[in-house]
Amino acid sequence: MQSFIKDLDLPLRLLSHRVQDLAVESSCLQDNPLGDSSRRHNYVLLPKDDKGPLPVIFHLSGYFSTGFQSFSQKTLELNFVEKIEQLVNNGLAPKAIHVFVEASTYWGGSQFLNSPGCGAYTDFILNEIFPAVATHYNCKEQACVMGGSSGGYGALHLISQKKSPFQIAFAAAPDSFFEASLLPELHKMAPSFLKFSTSLKQVRKAVEGGELQGKKSFFPLMHGLAMGLCYSPAGSIKKDSIEFPIDLKTGLVDKKIWTHWLQKDPVHFLKKRASCLKNKTIFLEVGAYDNFSLQFGARQVRNVLKDTKVKHEYIEFSGDHFGLSERRLGFLQKLNKMWK
Numbered sequence: 589m590q591s592f593i594k595d596l597d598l599p600l601r602l603l604s605h606r607v608q609d610l611a612v613e614s615s616c617l618q619d620n621p622l623g624d625s626s627r628r629h630n631y632v633l634l635p636k637d638d639k640g641p642l643p644v645i646f647h648l649s650g651y652f653s654t655g656f657q658s659f660s661q662k663t664l665e666l667n668f669v670e671k672i673e674q675l676v677n678n679g680l681a682p683k684a685i686h687v688f689v690e691a692s693t694y695w696g697g698s699q700f701l702n703s704p705g706c707g708a709y710t711d712f713i714l715n716e717i718f719p720a721v722a723t724h725y726n727c728k729e730q731a732c733v734m735g736g737s738s739g740g741y742g743a744l745h746l747i748s749q750k751k752s753p754f755q756i757a758f759a760a761a762p763d764s765f766f767e768a769s770l771l772p773e774l775h776k777m778a779p780s781f782l783k784f785s786t787s788l789k790q791v792r793k794a795v796e797g798g799e800l801q802g803k804k805s806f807f808p809l810m811h812g813l814a815m816g817l818c819y820s821p822a823g824s825i826k827k828d829s830i831e832f833p834i835d836l837k838t839g840l841v842d843k844k845i846w847t848h849w850l851q852k853d854p855v856h857f858l859k860k861r862a863s864c865l866k867n868k869t870i871f872l873e874v875g876a877y878d879n880f881s882l883q884f885g886a887r888q889v890r891n892v893l894k895d896t897k898v899k900h901e902y903i904e905f906s907g908d909h910f911g912l913s914e915r916r917l918g919f920l921q922k923l924n925k926m927w928k
Contacts, residue, residue, distance in 0.1 A: 589612065589613065589614060589615045589616075589715075589716045589720075590612075590613040591610060591611065591612045591613070591716075591720035591723065591724065592610075592611045593608050593609065593610050593611075593632075593724050594608060594609045594611065595607075595608055596608060596609050596631070598659055599661055600659065600661070600667070600669065600670060601666065601670050602669070602670060602673055603673070603677075604635060604636055604637065604673060604676070604677055605633055605634060605635055605636060605669075605672075605673045605676075606633075606634060606635075606636050607631060607632065607633055607659065607669075608631070608632045608634070609629050609630070609631060609632075610629075610630045610631075610632050610687065610717070610720060610721065610724065611627060611628070611629050611630075612627070612628050612630065612712075612716050612717055612720055613626065613627050614626045614627070614628060614712050614716055615716070616707070616708040616709075616711040616712040616715065616716055617707050617708065617709075617712055620706065620707030620708075621704065621705055621706065621707060621817075621825075622693055622694045622695070622705075622706060622707065622817075623694070624693050624694055624707070628690045628691070628712070628717075629655075629656075629690055630655055630687055630688060630689055630690050630717060631655055631656060631658075631659055631687075631688045631690075632685060632686065632687050632688070632721075632725075633669050633672065633673075633685075633686040633688070634684075634685045634686070634725070635676070635683050638683050639726060640685075640725065640726030640727065640728070641726045641727055641728040642683060642684050642685050642725070642726065642727060642728060643682060643684045643685070643727070643728045643730035643731065643732070643927060644684065644685045644687065644721060644725075644727050644728070644730070644731045644732070645684050645685070645686050645687070645731075645732045645733075645734065645920075645923075646687050646689055646713075646717075646718075646731070646732070646733040646734070646746075646754070647686060647687065647688045647689065647734060647735060647739070647916075648689055648691070648700060648733065648734070648735030648738075648739035648740075648742040648743055648746075649688070649689070649691075649692070649735065649738070649739050650697075650735065650736055650737035650738045650739050650912070651696055651697040651737060651738040651811065651814065652696040652697065652807075652810070652811075653692070653697075653739075654690060654692045655688035655689050655690040655691075655692075656688070656690070658688055658913075659688075668913055668916075668917075669686070671917055672686065672917070672920065675917065675920055675921065675924075679924075680920075680921045680924060681917075681920040681921060681923070681924050682920070682923060682924045682927045682928075685721065685725050685727060687717065687721055689713060689717060691709045691712065691713065691742075693706050693707075693814065693817075694792075695810055695813050695814035695817060696810050696811065696814045697738050697814050697818070698818065699738055699741060699742060699745075699763070699815075699818040699819075699852075700713060700738075700741070700742030700745055700746060701745065701818055701852070703817065703818045703819070704820075704821070704822035704825055705816065705817025705818060705820060705825045705830070706817050706818055710745070710746065710749065713746060714746065714749060714752065714753070718731075718753055730755065730927060731753050731754045731755060731756075732754060732755070732756040732757070732758065732923060733746050733747055733754045733756075733757050733758075734757065734758035734759075734916055734919065735758075735759065735760070735916075736759075736760035736761055736762075736912030736913070736915065736916060737760070737761055737762070737763065737882075737909065737912060738763055739759075739760075740758075740759030740760050740761055740762030740763070740912075741759070741762045741763035741764070741854065743757040743758060743759045743762070744757060744759050744762055744764075744854045744858065744870070744889070745854070745857070747865070747868055747870065748857065748858060748861040748864050748865055749861075749864065750864055752864065752868075754868070755867070755868050755869070756868065756869050756870075756871070756923070756926070757868070757869075757870045757871070758870075758871045758873075758916065758919045758923075759870065759871070759872050759873075760873045760874070760912045760915045760916060760919075761873070761874045761875060761878055761880075761882045761883075761886065761909055761912060762854060762872070762874075762882070762885070762886065762889070763854075763882065763885070764853060764854045764855050764882060764885025764886065764888065764889055765853065765855050765881075765882070765884050765885030765888055766849055766850060766852075766853045768881040768882075768884045768885065769880050769881050769882055769884075769885060770815060770849070771834070771841075772881075773808060773811055773812055773815070773880075774812055774815075774832060774833070774834050775834065775839055776808040776812070777805075777808040777809045777811070777812030777813070778812075778832075778834070778836040778837075778839070779805075780805040780808065780809040781809060781812065781813070781836060782836050782837070786829045786830075786836065787828050787829060788813065788828050788829060788830070789828050791809065791813065795810075812832075813830065816830035816832055817830060818852070819848070819849045819852045820832070820833075820845060820848070820849070821845065821848045824845050824848075831845060832845065833845040833846035833848075833849050834846075853885075854885070854889050854892075855885060855888045855889060855892060858889065858892045858893065858896070858898075859892055859895075859896060862896035862897075862898060865896070865898045867899075868898070868899065869899045869900065869901075870893060870898060870899070870900040870901075871900070871901050871903075871919060871922070872886055872889060872890055872893070872900060872901070872902045872903070873886075873902075873903045873904070873905065873915050873919075874886035874887075874903075874904055874905075875904075875905055875906070875907035875908045875909060876904050876905065876906055876907070877906075877907065877908045878908055878909045879908050879909040879910070880909055882909065883904065886902075886904070887904075890902040
């Protein structure tokens with residue numbers, strides 16, 4: 589693994605912060621199954637006038653998003669990183685090193701997992717990006733990982749790993765309770781995948797030819813294929829297809845593959861990893877009207893954390909799945925008080 593930093597001159601309204609590209613040439617992602625680039629550009633936001641040591645905050649993007657999107661210019665409003673600076677300058681958010689992790693894949697996301705279908709993204713983050721940050725920047729031992737939706741899932745997954753460097757996780761509407769959040773999505777995508785004879789190559793050809801964009805079937809198909817590559821066991825991922833935990837024609841559940849998927853569900857894996865969460869804190873939020881039924885999963889995750897005596901805070905707000913960035917900004921204000 590090699591890593592490099594480069595100052596970036598982006599058209600942002602930043603006065604007290606600068607942006608760098610932390611490029612990691614990943615050994616973990618070398619020759620990954622999807623042929624995605626092993627060089628990942630992780631944007632870093634940090635104060636101009638503070639040499640540290642500073643705490644570190646890892647930001648994980650949602651499905652079909654990238655680490656770069658928080659830096660995209662907006663008309664007549666501040667973008668996410670400009671809002672972070674505003675909070676910091678007003679003393680409402682901690683001065684910190686913000687690392688925006690780039691872990692997207694051709695199909696839209698890795699779920700930040702090690703998986704036979706996508707590659708070793710957990711190892712990439714914990715064994716390559718985190719050490720690279722420690723090498724290039726003056727860091728405190730304080731470290732937080734945060735995200736919404738798939739990013740929230742990743743936050744729960746990464747903080748619960750053995751020897752995880754993160755002490756705090758914030759998860760907004762994390763993917764969970766797959767029975768309610770994923771099974772309906774698989775049933776939606778099944779007709780489209782059958783249309784392509786369950787061939788990933790045929791779907792990829794259609795995507796690159798512009799045949800699917802704009803159609804109602806596009807997102808469910810991409811999402812279903814991405815999750816299949818993330819969650820299915822190695823033996824069920826064929827050279828040009830995926831064996832899903834449902835029969836794509838009848839919709840009936842394949843219990844063997846479904847059991848393997850459930851092992852990746854926070855409702856299940858957090859129970860088994862409770863010992864890894866000792867002396868750590870998880871902040872969990874979800875909208876009561878989540879578009880993907882994730883309020884049911886969040887409530888169950890809360891119960892798991894309570895039963896296993898993991899320190900946590902749970903908030904259920906009157907909203908849906910969209911606009912989770914504002915929840916992340918609100919959490920930074922809470923984190924500011926904690927770290928002070």
